Amino acid sequence: xxxxxxxxxxxxxxxxxxxALFDVTIPVRPKCSTAFIGPSGCGKSTLLRCLNxxxxxxxxxxxxxxxxxxxxxxxxxxxxxxxxxxxxGMVFQKSNPFPKSIFDNVAYGLRIQGLTRKGELQExxxxxLHKAALWDEVKDRLNDSALSLSGGQQQRLCIARAIAVExxxxxxxxxxxxxxxxxxxxIEELIQDLKKEYTIVIVTHNMQQAARVSDYxxxxxxxxxxxxxxxxxxxxxxxxxQTEDYITGRFG
Amino acid sequence: xxLHFDQELTQLKDELLRMSAIAEQAVAESLKALIQRDAAxxxxxxxxxxxxxxxxxxxxxxxxxxxxxxxxxxxxxRFIIVTMKIAAELERVGDQAVNIAHRAEELSTLPSxxxxxxxxxxxxxxxxxxxxxxxxxxxxxxxxxxxLIERDTAVDSLNRQVQRELTSFMIEDPQTITRALxxxxxxxxxxxxxxxxxxxxxxxxxxxxxxxxxxxxx
Numbered sequence: 001x002x003x004x005x006x007x008x009x010x011x012x013x014x015x016x017x018x019x020a021l022f023d024v025t026i027p028v029r030p031k032c033s034t035a036f037i038g039p040s041g042c043g044k045s046t047l048l049r050c051l052n053x054x055x056x057x058x059x060x061x062x063x064x065x066x067x068x069x070x071x072x073x074x075x076x077x078x079x080x081x082x083x084x085x086x087x088x089g090m091v092f093q094k095s096n097p098f099p100k101s102i103f104d105n106v107a108y109g110l111r112i113q114g115l116t117r118k119g120e121l122q123e124x125x126x127x128x129l130h131k132a133a134l135w136d137e138v139k140d141r142l143n144d145s146a147l148s149l150s151g152g153q154q155q156r157l158c159i160a161r162a163i164a165v166e167x168x169x170x171x172x173x174x175x176x177x178x179x180x181x182x183x184x185x186x187i188e189e190l191i192q193d194l195k196k197e198y199t200i201v202i203v204t205h206n207m208q209q210a211a212r213v214s215d216y217x218x219x220x221x222x223x224x225x226x227x228x229x230x231x232x233x234x235x236x237x238x239x240x241x242q243t244e245d246y247i248t249g250r251f252g
Numbered sequence: 253x254x255l256h257f258d259q260e261l262t263q264l265k266d267e268l269l270r271m272s273a274i275a276e277q278a279v280a281e282s283l284k285a286l287i288q289r290d291a292a293x294x295x296x297x298x299x300x301x302x303x304x305x306x307x308x309x310x311x312x313x314x315x316x317x318x319x320x321x322x323x324x325x326x327x328x329x330r331f332i333i334v335t336m337k338i339a340a341e342l343e344r345v346g347d348q349a350v351n352i353a354h355r356a357e358e359l360s361t362l363p364s365x366x367x368x369x370x371x372x373x374x375x376x377x378x379x380x381x382x383x384x385x386x387x388x389x390x391x392x393x394x395x396x397x398x399x400l401i402e403r404d405t406a407v408d409s410l411n412r413q414v415q416r417e418l419t420s421f422m423i424e425d426p427q428t429i430t431r432a433l434x435x436x437x438x439x440x441x442x443x444x445x446x447x448x449x450x451x452x453x454x455x456x457x458x459x460x461x462x463x464x465x466x467x468x469x470x
Contacts, residue, residue, distance in 0.1 A: 192256045211321040235320040
Protein backbone atom coordinates (compact mmCIF):
# COMPACT_ATOMS: atom_id res chain seq x y z
CA UNK A 1 0.00 0.00 0.00
CA UNK A 2 1.35 3.40 -0.98
CA UNK A 3 1.59 6.17 1.58
CA UNK A 4 -1.07 8.87 1.47
CA UNK A 5 -0.86 11.73 -1.04
CA UNK A 6 -2.85 14.06 1.23
CA UNK A 7 -2.60 13.98 4.98
CA UNK A 8 -5.38 15.77 6.77
CA UNK A 9 -4.72 16.12 10.49
CA UNK A 10 -7.10 17.64 13.03
CA UNK A 11 -8.46 19.99 10.42
CA UNK A 12 -11.13 22.40 11.63
CA UNK A 13 -12.75 25.12 9.56
CA UNK A 14 -14.98 28.06 10.32
CA UNK A 15 -17.14 30.17 8.02
CA UNK A 16 -17.12 33.33 10.17
CA UNK A 17 -18.48 32.22 13.55
CA UNK A 18 -19.90 28.97 12.28
CA UNK A 19 -17.70 25.91 12.55
CA ALA A 20 -18.10 23.62 9.54
CA LEU A 21 -15.37 21.02 10.15
CA PHE A 22 -14.34 19.55 13.50
CA ASP A 23 -10.92 17.95 13.93
CA VAL A 24 -11.02 15.92 10.74
CA THR A 25 -8.17 13.46 10.37
CA ILE A 26 -8.04 11.32 7.26
CA PRO A 27 -5.41 10.21 4.76
CA VAL A 28 -6.13 10.27 1.02
CA ARG A 29 -4.42 7.50 -0.88
CA PRO A 30 -2.85 8.00 -4.30
CA LYS A 31 -4.08 6.45 -7.57
CA CYS A 32 -7.38 5.30 -6.24
CA SER A 33 -10.70 6.98 -5.62
CA THR A 34 -11.97 8.19 -2.31
CA ALA A 35 -15.60 9.18 -1.79
CA PHE A 36 -16.86 11.64 0.82
CA ILE A 37 -20.46 10.91 1.72
CA GLY A 38 -22.93 12.22 4.25
CA PRO A 39 -26.14 14.25 4.51
CA SER A 40 -26.28 17.90 3.40
CA GLY A 41 -24.26 20.21 5.58
CA CYS A 42 -21.96 17.46 6.82
CA GLY A 43 -18.87 19.26 5.57
CA LYS A 44 -17.93 16.93 2.72
CA SER A 45 -17.79 19.65 0.05
CA THR A 46 -16.04 22.03 2.44
CA LEU A 47 -13.33 19.46 3.02
CA LEU A 48 -13.04 18.74 -0.71
CA ARG A 49 -12.57 22.44 -1.41
CA CYS A 50 -9.77 22.61 1.16
CA LEU A 51 -7.73 20.21 -0.93
CA ASN A 52 -6.99 22.83 -3.58
CA UNK A 53 -7.72 25.86 -1.43
CA UNK A 54 -10.93 26.78 -3.20
CA UNK A 55 -12.17 28.02 0.17
CA UNK A 56 -9.70 30.90 -0.16
CA UNK A 57 -12.28 32.48 -2.43
CA UNK A 58 -14.80 32.70 0.41
CA UNK A 59 -14.33 35.60 2.85
CA UNK A 60 -13.93 34.97 6.60
CA UNK A 61 -12.83 31.38 6.28
CA UNK A 62 -10.46 30.27 8.99
CA UNK A 63 -8.78 26.89 9.42
CA UNK A 64 -6.72 25.17 12.06
CA UNK A 65 -4.91 21.87 11.84
CA UNK A 66 -2.78 20.45 9.12
CA UNK A 67 -3.30 19.60 5.47
CA UNK A 68 -0.35 18.37 3.48
CA UNK A 69 0.11 17.33 -0.14
CA UNK A 70 3.18 15.13 -0.42
CA UNK A 71 4.10 16.28 3.09
CA UNK A 72 4.02 19.94 2.07
CA UNK A 73 1.69 22.20 4.03
CA UNK A 74 -0.72 23.54 1.43
CA UNK A 75 -1.84 26.41 3.68
CA UNK A 76 1.72 27.75 3.90
CA UNK A 77 1.99 31.35 2.66
CA UNK A 78 4.72 30.39 0.20
CA UNK A 79 2.43 27.99 -1.66
CA UNK A 80 1.57 29.16 -5.16
CA UNK A 81 -2.17 28.58 -5.31
CA UNK A 82 -2.23 28.56 -9.10
CA UNK A 83 0.45 25.85 -9.09
CA UNK A 84 -1.50 23.92 -6.44
CA UNK A 85 -4.68 24.01 -8.51
CA UNK A 86 -2.75 22.82 -11.52
CA UNK A 87 -1.71 19.77 -9.53
CA UNK A 88 -5.12 19.38 -7.93
CA GLY A 89 -7.77 19.85 -10.61
CA MET A 90 -11.48 20.12 -10.04
CA VAL A 91 -14.74 19.21 -11.72
CA PHE A 92 -17.93 20.79 -10.45
CA GLN A 93 -21.53 19.81 -9.95
CA LYS A 94 -22.73 21.75 -12.93
CA SER A 95 -20.62 21.49 -16.05
CA ASN A 96 -19.04 24.86 -16.76
CA PRO A 97 -17.44 24.87 -20.19
CA PHE A 98 -16.19 28.20 -21.47
CA PRO A 99 -18.27 29.70 -24.29
CA LYS A 100 -15.58 28.69 -26.76
CA SER A 101 -14.97 25.82 -29.11
CA ILE A 102 -14.48 22.27 -27.83
CA PHE A 103 -10.84 22.51 -28.88
CA ASP A 104 -10.25 25.83 -27.13
CA ASN A 105 -11.81 24.58 -23.91
CA VAL A 106 -9.32 21.76 -23.59
CA ALA A 107 -6.49 23.96 -24.90
CA TYR A 108 -7.19 26.66 -22.33
CA GLY A 109 -4.97 25.49 -19.49
CA LEU A 110 -2.26 24.30 -21.86
CA ARG A 111 -2.02 27.73 -23.53
CA ILE A 112 -1.76 29.42 -20.14
CA GLN A 113 1.15 27.08 -19.49
CA GLY A 114 2.75 28.47 -22.62
CA LEU A 115 2.13 25.55 -24.94
CA THR A 116 1.50 27.08 -28.36
CA ARG A 117 2.99 24.64 -30.87
CA LYS A 118 0.01 23.52 -32.90
CA GLY A 119 1.07 19.91 -33.32
CA GLU A 120 1.81 19.32 -29.67
CA LEU A 121 -1.35 21.13 -28.61
CA GLN A 122 -3.38 18.96 -30.97
CA GLU A 123 -1.79 15.84 -29.56
CA UNK A 124 -2.41 16.75 -25.93
CA UNK A 125 -6.01 17.68 -26.66
CA UNK A 126 -6.70 14.45 -28.48
CA UNK A 127 -5.15 12.47 -25.61
CA UNK A 128 -7.20 14.32 -22.99
CA LEU A 129 -10.42 13.83 -24.93
CA HIS A 130 -9.59 10.15 -25.28
CA LYS A 131 -8.97 9.81 -21.56
CA ALA A 132 -12.27 11.55 -20.88
CA ALA A 133 -14.01 9.06 -23.21
CA LEU A 134 -15.29 11.91 -25.37
CA TRP A 135 -13.01 11.77 -28.42
CA ASP A 136 -15.18 9.53 -30.59
CA GLU A 137 -18.17 11.78 -30.07
CA VAL A 138 -16.44 15.08 -30.85
CA LYS A 139 -13.49 14.34 -33.13
CA ASP A 140 -15.31 15.64 -36.20
CA ARG A 141 -16.55 18.82 -34.54
CA LEU A 142 -13.69 20.16 -32.45
CA ASN A 143 -14.41 23.70 -33.63
CA ASP A 144 -18.07 23.62 -32.63
CA SER A 145 -19.07 25.52 -29.54
CA ALA A 146 -18.72 23.52 -26.32
CA LEU A 147 -22.19 24.75 -25.44
CA SER A 148 -23.64 22.68 -28.29
CA LEU A 149 -22.77 19.48 -26.40
CA SER A 150 -25.23 17.59 -24.19
CA GLY A 151 -24.97 17.94 -20.42
CA GLY A 152 -23.14 14.64 -20.05
CA GLN A 153 -20.75 15.51 -22.86
CA GLN A 154 -20.11 18.93 -21.34
CA GLN A 155 -19.20 17.30 -18.04
CA ARG A 156 -16.77 14.94 -19.77
CA LEU A 157 -15.35 17.97 -21.61
CA CYS A 158 -14.73 19.60 -18.22
CA ILE A 159 -12.95 16.43 -17.14
CA ALA A 160 -10.85 16.54 -20.33
CA ARG A 161 -10.04 20.19 -19.64
CA ALA A 162 -9.04 19.36 -16.07
CA ILE A 163 -6.77 16.46 -17.02
CA ALA A 164 -5.19 18.27 -20.01
CA VAL A 165 -2.78 20.04 -17.66
CA GLU A 166 -1.81 16.66 -16.16
CA UNK A 167 -2.84 17.10 -12.55
CA UNK A 168 -2.05 14.49 -9.92
CA UNK A 169 -5.42 14.77 -8.26
CA UNK A 170 -8.91 15.27 -9.60
CA UNK A 171 -11.51 16.61 -7.19
CA UNK A 172 -15.10 15.97 -8.18
CA UNK A 173 -17.92 17.75 -6.45
CA UNK A 174 -21.18 15.93 -7.25
CA UNK A 175 -20.10 15.47 -10.86
CA UNK A 176 -23.25 13.61 -11.89
CA UNK A 177 -26.00 15.33 -9.98
CA UNK A 178 -27.17 17.25 -13.04
CA UNK A 179 -26.98 14.26 -15.38
CA UNK A 180 -29.39 11.57 -16.52
CA UNK A 181 -28.70 7.91 -15.62
CA UNK A 182 -26.99 7.08 -18.93
CA UNK A 183 -24.63 10.06 -18.74
CA UNK A 184 -24.04 9.24 -15.07
CA UNK A 185 -23.08 5.67 -15.92
CA UNK A 186 -20.58 6.98 -18.48
CA ILE A 187 -18.93 9.28 -15.97
CA GLU A 188 -18.81 6.46 -13.41
CA GLU A 189 -17.10 4.16 -15.91
CA LEU A 190 -14.72 6.99 -16.70
CA ILE A 191 -13.83 7.42 -13.02
CA GLN A 192 -12.91 3.73 -12.87
CA ASP A 193 -10.46 4.27 -15.74
CA LEU A 194 -9.08 7.58 -14.49
CA LYS A 195 -8.29 6.32 -11.01
CA LYS A 196 -5.54 4.12 -12.46
CA GLU A 197 -3.66 7.29 -13.37
CA TYR A 198 -4.97 9.99 -11.05
CA THR A 199 -5.97 10.30 -7.43
CA ILE A 200 -9.69 10.96 -7.36
CA VAL A 201 -11.66 12.45 -4.53
CA ILE A 202 -15.37 12.59 -5.14
CA VAL A 203 -18.16 14.12 -3.13
CA THR A 204 -21.50 12.53 -3.78
CA HIS A 205 -25.01 12.53 -2.36
CA ASN A 206 -25.59 9.25 -4.09
CA MET A 207 -24.37 6.47 -1.82
CA GLN A 208 -24.75 3.85 -4.54
CA GLN A 209 -22.46 5.94 -6.66
CA ALA A 210 -19.86 6.03 -3.89
CA ALA A 211 -20.13 2.25 -3.64
CA ARG A 212 -19.70 1.82 -7.36
CA VAL A 213 -16.79 4.14 -8.05
CA SER A 214 -14.68 4.45 -4.93
CA ASP A 215 -12.03 2.36 -3.22
CA TYR A 216 -12.26 4.25 0.06
CA UNK A 217 -15.27 5.92 1.59
CA UNK A 218 -15.47 8.49 4.35
CA UNK A 219 -18.77 9.21 6.06
CA UNK A 220 -19.26 12.68 7.55
CA UNK A 221 -21.97 13.99 9.80
CA UNK A 222 -22.36 17.54 11.11
CA UNK A 223 -18.79 18.46 10.25
CA UNK A 224 -17.22 15.41 11.85
CA UNK A 225 -15.68 12.38 10.23
CA UNK A 226 -17.71 9.45 11.54
CA UNK A 227 -15.96 6.61 9.76
CA UNK A 228 -13.45 6.09 6.96
CA UNK A 229 -12.48 2.72 5.58
CA UNK A 230 -12.34 0.70 2.39
CA UNK A 231 -15.58 1.07 0.44
CA UNK A 232 -16.04 -2.66 0.66
CA UNK A 233 -15.92 -2.53 4.44
CA UNK A 234 -18.16 0.54 4.72
CA UNK A 235 -20.84 -1.03 2.54
CA UNK A 236 -20.73 -4.57 3.90
CA UNK A 237 -19.81 -4.18 7.54
CA UNK A 238 -19.33 -0.63 8.80
CA UNK A 239 -17.93 -0.28 12.31
CA UNK A 240 -20.18 2.61 13.29
CA UNK A 241 -23.91 2.31 13.75
CA GLN A 242 -24.50 5.83 12.41
CA THR A 243 -22.71 4.89 9.20
CA GLU A 244 -24.78 1.74 8.87
CA ASP A 245 -28.02 3.64 9.47
CA TYR A 246 -27.04 6.17 6.81
CA ILE A 247 -26.00 3.75 4.10
CA THR A 248 -29.06 1.58 4.69
CA GLY A 249 -31.31 4.63 4.39
CA ARG A 250 -32.51 4.60 7.99
CA PHE A 251 -31.12 7.98 8.85
CA GLY A 252 -29.96 11.18 7.19
CA UNK B 253 -20.15 -1.65 -24.15
CA UNK B 254 -18.12 -3.71 -21.68
CA LEU B 255 -18.31 -2.29 -18.20
CA HIS B 256 -15.86 -2.66 -15.34
CA PHE B 257 -18.64 -4.56 -13.64
CA ASP B 258 -18.62 -7.10 -16.50
CA GLN B 259 -14.98 -7.86 -15.75
CA GLU B 260 -15.84 -8.47 -12.12
CA LEU B 261 -18.61 -10.84 -13.14
CA THR B 262 -16.19 -12.67 -15.43
CA GLN B 263 -13.73 -13.11 -12.57
CA LEU B 264 -16.53 -14.56 -10.47
CA LYS B 265 -17.47 -16.96 -13.24
CA ASP B 266 -13.84 -18.03 -13.71
CA GLU B 267 -13.56 -18.81 -10.04
CA LEU B 268 -16.68 -20.95 -10.23
CA LEU B 269 -15.30 -22.82 -13.24
CA ARG B 270 -12.13 -23.49 -11.31
CA MET B 271 -14.23 -24.95 -8.52
CA SER B 272 -16.11 -27.19 -10.92
CA ALA B 273 -12.89 -28.50 -12.48
CA ILE B 274 -11.55 -29.38 -9.04
CA ALA B 275 -14.82 -30.98 -7.91
CA GLU B 276 -15.05 -33.11 -11.04
CA GLN B 277 -11.45 -34.19 -10.67
CA ALA B 278 -12.07 -35.11 -7.04
CA VAL B 279 -14.88 -37.45 -8.07
CA ALA B 280 -12.66 -38.98 -10.78
CA GLU B 281 -9.76 -39.50 -8.40
CA SER B 282 -11.90 -40.98 -5.65
CA LEU B 283 -13.16 -43.55 -8.16
CA LYS B 284 -9.66 -44.25 -9.40
CA ALA B 285 -8.56 -44.75 -5.79
CA LEU B 286 -11.41 -47.26 -5.38
CA ILE B 287 -10.74 -49.20 -8.56
CA GLN B 288 -6.95 -49.23 -8.26
CA ARG B 289 -7.08 -49.77 -4.48
CA ASP B 290 -4.83 -46.74 -4.07
CA ALA B 291 -4.97 -45.48 -0.47
CA ALA B 292 -2.54 -42.63 -1.11
CA UNK B 293 -4.70 -41.21 -3.90
CA UNK B 294 -7.73 -41.50 -1.62
CA UNK B 295 -5.96 -39.39 0.97
CA UNK B 296 -5.07 -36.79 -1.68
CA UNK B 297 -8.77 -36.32 -2.49
CA UNK B 298 -9.30 -35.50 1.15
CA UNK B 299 -6.60 -32.81 1.16
CA UNK B 300 -7.72 -31.28 -2.14
CA UNK B 301 -11.16 -30.74 -0.67
CA UNK B 302 -9.80 -27.89 1.44
CA UNK B 303 -9.24 -25.93 -1.74
CA UNK B 304 -12.90 -26.31 -2.69
CA UNK B 305 -14.02 -25.11 0.73
CA UNK B 306 -11.73 -22.15 0.42
CA UNK B 307 -12.93 -21.26 -3.09
CA UNK B 308 -16.55 -21.42 -2.00
CA UNK B 309 -15.87 -18.94 0.78
CA UNK B 310 -14.05 -16.70 -1.65
CA UNK B 311 -16.95 -16.79 -4.12
CA UNK B 312 -19.41 -15.98 -1.35
CA UNK B 313 -17.34 -13.06 -0.18
CA UNK B 314 -16.92 -11.69 -3.70
CA UNK B 315 -20.65 -12.07 -4.34
CA UNK B 316 -21.62 -10.21 -1.18
CA UNK B 317 -19.24 -7.43 -2.20
CA UNK B 318 -20.70 -7.20 -5.70
CA UNK B 319 -24.24 -7.06 -4.34
CA UNK B 320 -23.31 -4.36 -1.83
CA UNK B 321 -21.17 -2.24 -4.12
CA UNK B 322 -22.66 -2.68 -7.58
CA UNK B 323 -26.39 -3.02 -6.87
CA UNK B 324 -26.83 -5.66 -9.58
CA UNK B 325 -30.18 -5.89 -11.30
CA UNK B 326 -32.09 -8.35 -13.48
CA UNK B 327 -29.77 -10.90 -15.09
CA UNK B 328 -26.69 -9.60 -13.25
CA UNK B 329 -28.47 -10.12 -9.95
CA ARG B 330 -29.58 -13.63 -10.91
CA PHE B 331 -26.07 -14.41 -12.07
CA ILE B 332 -24.54 -13.57 -8.69
CA ILE B 333 -27.22 -15.37 -6.68
CA VAL B 334 -26.96 -18.44 -8.93
CA THR B 335 -23.17 -18.42 -8.71
CA MET B 336 -23.35 -18.58 -4.93
CA LYS B 337 -25.81 -21.46 -5.07
CA ILE B 338 -23.77 -23.40 -7.64
CA ALA B 339 -20.65 -22.90 -5.51
CA ALA B 340 -22.50 -24.49 -2.58
CA GLU B 341 -23.51 -27.46 -4.76
CA LEU B 342 -19.95 -27.93 -6.01
CA GLU B 343 -18.61 -27.82 -2.48
CA ARG B 344 -21.03 -30.64 -1.66
CA VAL B 345 -19.85 -32.58 -4.74
CA GLY B 346 -16.37 -32.32 -3.24
CA ASP B 347 -17.69 -33.67 0.06
CA GLN B 348 -19.20 -36.67 -1.75
CA ALA B 349 -15.81 -37.34 -3.33
CA VAL B 350 -14.22 -37.23 0.12
CA ASN B 351 -16.78 -39.75 1.40
CA ILE B 352 -16.04 -42.03 -1.54
CA ALA B 353 -12.31 -41.67 -0.91
CA HIS B 354 -12.75 -42.67 2.75
CA ARG B 355 -14.59 -45.84 1.73
CA ALA B 356 -11.99 -46.50 -0.99
CA GLU B 357 -9.20 -46.26 1.56
CA GLU B 358 -11.05 -48.68 3.85
CA LEU B 359 -11.71 -51.12 1.00
CA SER B 360 -8.09 -51.01 -0.18
CA THR B 361 -7.13 -53.04 2.90
CA LEU B 362 -9.79 -55.71 2.31
CA PRO B 363 -10.03 -58.43 -0.35
CA SER B 364 -11.99 -57.43 -3.41
CA UNK B 365 -15.68 -58.34 -3.20
CA UNK B 366 -16.52 -58.38 -6.90
CA UNK B 367 -15.48 -56.71 -10.14
CA UNK B 368 -17.01 -53.23 -10.19
CA UNK B 369 -19.31 -52.58 -13.12
CA UNK B 370 -22.25 -50.38 -12.19
CA UNK B 371 -20.39 -48.05 -9.83
CA UNK B 372 -17.88 -46.90 -12.49
CA UNK B 373 -20.81 -46.39 -14.88
CA UNK B 374 -22.60 -44.29 -12.28
CA UNK B 375 -19.43 -42.29 -11.75
CA UNK B 376 -19.06 -41.62 -15.48
CA UNK B 377 -22.66 -40.47 -15.73
CA UNK B 378 -22.48 -38.26 -12.63
CA UNK B 379 -19.17 -36.68 -13.64
CA UNK B 380 -20.46 -36.05 -17.14
CA UNK B 381 -23.50 -34.30 -15.64
CA UNK B 382 -21.31 -32.02 -13.54
CA UNK B 383 -19.12 -31.19 -16.52
CA UNK B 384 -21.99 -30.57 -18.90
CA UNK B 385 -24.10 -28.57 -16.50
CA UNK B 386 -21.26 -26.09 -16.09
CA UNK B 387 -21.05 -25.92 -19.86
CA UNK B 388 -24.77 -25.13 -19.90
CA UNK B 389 -24.15 -22.45 -17.28
CA UNK B 390 -21.36 -20.75 -19.23
CA UNK B 391 -22.92 -20.91 -22.69
CA UNK B 392 -26.56 -20.52 -21.77
CA UNK B 393 -27.53 -23.98 -23.00
CA UNK B 394 -30.87 -24.15 -21.26
CA UNK B 395 -32.04 -27.17 -23.28
CA UNK B 396 -28.97 -29.09 -22.18
CA UNK B 397 -29.69 -28.16 -18.55
CA UNK B 398 -33.22 -29.53 -18.90
CA UNK B 399 -31.94 -32.73 -20.53
CA LEU B 400 -29.50 -33.25 -17.67
CA ILE B 401 -32.32 -33.13 -15.16
CA GLU B 402 -33.89 -36.06 -17.03
CA ARG B 403 -30.61 -37.94 -17.04
CA ASP B 404 -30.62 -38.04 -13.24
CA THR B 405 -33.14 -40.91 -13.33
CA ALA B 406 -30.56 -43.17 -15.04
CA VAL B 407 -28.19 -42.63 -12.13
CA ASP B 408 -30.99 -43.26 -9.64
CA SER B 409 -31.91 -46.58 -11.21
CA LEU B 410 -28.28 -47.69 -11.30
CA ASN B 411 -28.07 -46.87 -7.63
CA ARG B 412 -31.09 -49.05 -6.88
CA GLN B 413 -29.58 -51.85 -8.93
CA VAL B 414 -26.31 -51.67 -6.99
CA GLN B 415 -28.21 -51.77 -3.72
CA ARG B 416 -30.24 -54.82 -4.75
CA GLU B 417 -27.18 -56.68 -5.92
CA LEU B 418 -25.13 -55.95 -2.82
CA THR B 419 -28.03 -56.76 -0.54
CA SER B 420 -28.15 -60.25 -2.03
CA PHE B 421 -24.40 -60.60 -1.42
CA MET B 422 -24.93 -59.77 2.24
CA ILE B 423 -27.83 -62.18 2.57
CA GLU B 424 -25.79 -65.02 1.12
CA ASP B 425 -22.61 -64.32 3.08
CA PRO B 426 -22.40 -62.12 6.19
CA GLN B 427 -18.60 -61.96 5.62
CA THR B 428 -19.30 -59.49 2.84
CA ILE B 429 -21.31 -57.03 4.92
CA THR B 430 -18.53 -54.51 5.63
CA ARG B 431 -17.42 -54.36 2.01
CA ALA B 432 -20.95 -54.38 0.60
CA LEU B 433 -22.03 -51.56 2.90
CA UNK B 434 -19.02 -49.52 1.83
CA UNK B 435 -19.92 -50.00 -1.84
CA UNK B 436 -23.58 -49.17 -1.19
CA UNK B 437 -22.44 -46.00 0.46
CA UNK B 438 -20.24 -45.13 -2.54
CA UNK B 439 -23.14 -45.67 -4.93
CA UNK B 440 -25.27 -43.47 -2.75
CA UNK B 441 -22.57 -40.74 -2.85
CA UNK B 442 -22.48 -40.90 -6.64
CA UNK B 443 -26.22 -40.67 -6.79
CA UNK B 444 -25.91 -37.52 -4.67
CA UNK B 445 -23.32 -36.06 -7.07
CA UNK B 446 -25.87 -36.43 -9.86
CA UNK B 447 -28.46 -34.75 -7.62
CA UNK B 448 -26.13 -31.78 -7.11
CA UNK B 449 -25.68 -31.54 -10.89
CA UNK B 450 -29.47 -31.58 -11.22
CA UNK B 451 -29.77 -28.77 -8.70
CA UNK B 452 -27.21 -26.78 -10.67
CA UNK B 453 -29.19 -27.42 -13.87
CA UNK B 454 -32.27 -25.92 -12.22
CA UNK B 455 -30.25 -22.83 -11.32
CA UNK B 456 -29.05 -22.55 -14.93
CA UNK B 457 -32.66 -22.46 -16.13
CA UNK B 458 -33.40 -19.80 -13.50
CA UNK B 459 -30.41 -17.74 -14.63
CA UNK B 460 -31.38 -17.65 -18.30
CA UNK B 461 -35.17 -17.80 -18.11
CA UNK B 462 -35.86 -16.28 -14.70
CA UNK B 463 -38.08 -19.30 -14.08
CA UNK B 464 -37.95 -21.43 -10.94
CA UNK B 465 -38.35 -25.07 -11.99
CA UNK B 466 -37.36 -26.67 -8.69
CA UNK B 467 -39.56 -29.29 -7.01
CA UNK B 468 -41.36 -30.23 -10.21
CA UNK B 469 -39.48 -33.44 -10.93
CA UNK B 470 -40.41 -35.75 -8.05
